[in-house]
Amino acid sequence: MIAESKCWTSEKPVGMDHPIYMPYSVSNGVPQESKLNTYMSRQSTSTPLGTNNLSQTFAKINLDSPLSSKKVMPQSPEFIPGSRVINSSNSASPNLFSSFPVIGQQTSYPRIVDSPHSGTMSPHITPQPSPPPNINNCSPIPGLEKPTVATYQENVGGTTYFYPTSADNSHNTSETMNSLNSSIASSYQVYPGTPSHVNTLKSKGGSSAFFISDDTRVEILNRNALTLLQADPDQFSELPHEVDNYHDLYPLEPILIHKAHIGYQASMYKATHIKTGMRYCLRRIHGFRLQNTKFMTYVEMWKKLVHSNIVQLKEVFTTKTFGDNSMVFVYDYHPGSETLLNKHFSPDQLNGYSDPFASDPTTPRPYSHQKNNILRHAQSNKLPEPLIWNYIIQLTSALRIIHAANLACRSLDPTKIIITSGHRLRLSCLGVMDVIMTDNATVTEHYQQEDLTALGKLVLAIACKSTMAVQHTNIATAIEIVTRTYTQDLRNLIMYLLSNRRRTLADLMPMIGARFYTQLDNIQSRTDVMENEVSKEMENGRLFRLMVKLGTINERPEFNLDGTWSETGDRYMLKLFRDYVFHQVMDDGRPWLDMAHVIQCLNKLDTGVPEKVCLMSRDEQSILVVSYAELKHCLEQSYDEILSASMSPDNVT
Numbered sequence: 001m002i003a004e005s006k007c008w009t010s011e012k013p014v015g016m017d018h019p020i021y022m023p024y025s026v027s028n029g030v031p032q033e034s035k036l037n038t039y040m041s042r043q044s045t046s047t048p049l050g051t052n053n054l055s056q057t058f059a060k061i062n063l064d065s066p067l068s069s070k071k072v073m074p075q076s077p078e079f080i081p082g083s084r085v086i087n088s089s090n091s092a093s094p095n096l097f098s099s100f101p102v103i104g105q106q107t108s109y110p111r112i113v114d115s116p117h118s119g120t121m122s123p124h125i126t127p128q129p130s131p132p133p134n135i136n137n138c139s140p141i142p143g144l145e146k147p148t149v150a151t152y153q154e155n156v157g158g159t160t161y162f163y164p165t166s167a168d169n170s171h172n173t174s175e176t177m178n179s180l181n182s183s184i185a186s187s188y189q190v191y192p193g194t195p196s197h198v199n200t201l202k203s204k205g206g207s208s209a210f211f212i213s214d215d216t217r218v219e220i221l222n223r224n225a226l227t228l229l230q231a232d233p234d235q236f237s238e239l240p241h242e243v244d245n246y247h248d249l250y251p252l253e254p255i256l257i258h259k260a261h262i263g264y265q266a267s268m269y270k271a272t273h274i275k276t277g278m279r280y281c282l283r284r285i286h287g288f289r290l291q292n293t294k295f296m297t298y299v300e301m302w303k304k305l306v307h308s309n310i311v312q313l314k315e316v317f318t319t320k321t322f323g324d325n326s327m328v329f330v331y332d333y334h335p336g337s338e339t340l341l342n343k344h345f346s347p348d349q350l351n352g353y354s355d356p357f358a359s360d361p362t363t364p365r366p367y368s369h370q371k372n373n374i375l376r377h378a379q380s381n382k383l384p385e386p387l388i389w390n391y392i393i394q395l396t397s398a399l400r401i402i403h404a405a406n407l408a409c410r411s412l413d414p415t416k417i418i419i420t421s422g423h424r425l426r427l428s429c430l431g432v433m434d435v436i437m438t439d440n441a442t443v444t445e446h447y448q449q450e451d452l453t454a455l456g457k458l459v460l461a462i463a464c465k466s467t468m469a470v471q472h473t474n475i476a477t478a479i480e481i482v483t484r485t486y487t488q489d490l491r492n493l494i495m496y497l498l499s500n501r502r503r504t505l506a507d508l509m510p511m512i513g514a515r516f517y518t519q520l521d522n523i524q525s526r527t528d529v530m531e532n533e534v535s536k537e538m539e540n541g542r543l544f545r546l547m548v549k550l551g552t553i554n555e556r557p558e559f560n561l562d563g564t565w566s567e568t569g570d571r572y573m574l575k576l577f578r579d580y581v582f583h584q585v586m587d588d589g590r591p592w593l594d595m596a597h598v599i600q601c602l603n604k605l606d607t608g609v610p611e612k613v614c615l616m617s618r619d620e621q622s623i624l625v626v627s628y629a630e631l632k633h634c635l636e637q638s639y640d641e642i643l644s645a646s647m648s649p650d651n652v653t
């Protein structure tokens with residue numbers, strides 16, 4: 001079948017039998033060798049819809065209907081062949097031709113070839129400024145942008161163009177109109193803009209209407225870059241190529257000869273699992289000889305523990321690959337994390353106090369420093385109390401499940417808590433003490449009480465921003481500082497944790513009290529913001545897949561030995577569509593760039609809406625009026641062709 005509405009006249013509307021209605025067919029008016037001809041041939045063979053009978057087609061047009069009898073506007077903007085003037089000011093009678101990217105340089109009127117599918121006419125073809133940002137990627141709801149018409153007529157410079165709508169379209173329109181009575185849904189997928197509740201939550205990080213916010217993007221990029229870092233073989237020549245099932249080792253800290261707080265020298269590496277390609281964090285305990293295998297029970301228990309505030313232990317193994325007897329603990333890798341010690345106790349945050357550990361690298365860390373001057377710490381440097389409570393909630397949350405699993409942390413220390421963005425804390429050294437300090441005599445209950453004491457010391461150190469606050473001789477002064485600086489509640493919690501009585505995590509809950517709600521609110525608000533970011537990227541991902549298909553088809557140099565494949569048949573239409581989406585120009589020939597136009601067009605293509613779009617050949621001699629539905633059909637069919645050829649060895653040429 002060929003076009004239903006392939007007609008133009010230089011007069012006002014006339015009857016259907018008027019000779020100026022010029023049906024186009026492959027053999028009538030279109031050069032056989034032209035690309036348009038190949039497209040039309042394709043229509044006549046493969047397109048299932050439509051009719052070639054003009055009389056039938058036009059019989060459907062009710063020229064007497066109020067809408068169809070719309071008068072030709074004598075004042076319609078004049079269409080001046082040879083001019084590049086695009087005039088779309090007449091909103092009552094949208095100037096179809098003015099809406100083409102470049103109309104100039106024409107010596108004859110373009111042919112109009114109507115697509116076999118029908119639908120509403122694309123209302124915005126002319127380069128137009130985007131709508132306001134919050135809706136700028138939304139298209140008008142089909143059926144609303146224009147009253148339902150049985151026929152569409154246009155007078156341009158004395159030339160009348162008719163676009164009959166088929167039964168199919170009227171069906172769609174009536175469906176749309178029916179749905180107006182109840183609800184109206186966009187007929188295609190689109191990101192509807194930032195919801196107002198998220199808009200009020202947004203941080204200063206800057207937001208984008210279409211893309212992920214700058215803050216989040218930078219953060220993710222940074223994390224990805226860290227994950228992909230590789231060690232320079234010249235610089236780290238001593239690193240083994242492979243350790244057990246891991247390779248691509250990258251040190252996470254300078255390898256210093258100091259004993260970690262566990263009493264052994266330890267070092268951390270990022271590594272990649274040989275089989276899965278996943279990144280992990282290896283904690284290597286240097287020079288450690290296993291005495292027995294009792295620790296395996298603990299390892300199995302730790303491996304089962306999953307919580308948002310702990311770094312999960314994956315496995316433990318011994319190795320001689322490093323040239324000694326090393327014990328390696330494998331954990332999840334959290335790129336971009338830093339220790340709580342670095343974050344809140346780094347030298348520049350200590351008002352000029354030097355790193356308490358720098359002088360003696362063999363001294364275990366961090367509470368062993370003997371100097372007693374850190375309490376001169378300025379109160380102006382204090383952390384906000386809500387942040388301290390935030391930390392308390394996260395740490396107690398982790399301890400709660402650890403203790404519930406009949407385990408103890410045994411490493412609640414500022415060097416063994418890592419922090420990532422959004423003040424997320426994780427306990428990072430779980431299970432190590434149970435393996436390297438197996439002590440059958442001491443019951444877990446004892447270590448759990450030690451955990452609570454360690455928590456009290458940690459909170460005190462954070463509140464005073466000093467690791468020395470927890471030294472026995474400084475504690476009284478440190479508590480005094482807390483009393484002066486923070487609420488009674490915080491002081492009470494520290495006092496409780498540092499007391500000699502038997503303590504439980506359950507007792508801490510009423511001390512935290514309604515602050516749980518604040519924490520919950522913060523997390524949920526953050527989830528809302530992140531969900532909005534995801535919804536933007538979801539749309540982008542969808543459009544990207546569409547672009548991949550278009551890119552795979554457009555300008556393909558050859559397919560199955562056919563050098564003209566991408567220029568003929570369905571592909572020709574897709575090429576013109578690509579021009580329409582991306583290559584439009586303004587009146588004076590400057591490129592017209594409008595992201596909203598691109599997104600809108602791609603969204604409509606993705607869904608295959610019945611709305612029509614006018615595609616102009618590059619020589620400006622032909623115009624195809626085609627629906628997005630048909631474009632989608634062409635896209636899918638052409639891509640499937642390539643896809644099946646890629647899978648079938650018979651098609652390899």
Ligand SMILES: Nc1ncnc2c1ncn2[C@@H]1O[C@H](COP(=O)(O)OP(=O)(O)OP(=O)(O)O)[C@@H](O)[C@H]1O
Nearest residue numbers: 252253260261268281332333334337338339415428
């Ligand atoms: N699971 C992890 N994922 C990513 N990085 C981690 C992980 N655990 C620790 N790190 C990082 O590795 C580095 C070293 O951690 P480590 O626990 O050894 O701290 P440390 O201050 O060197 O303690 P110690 O003196 O006891 O060795 C820190 O920068 C920390 O942020």
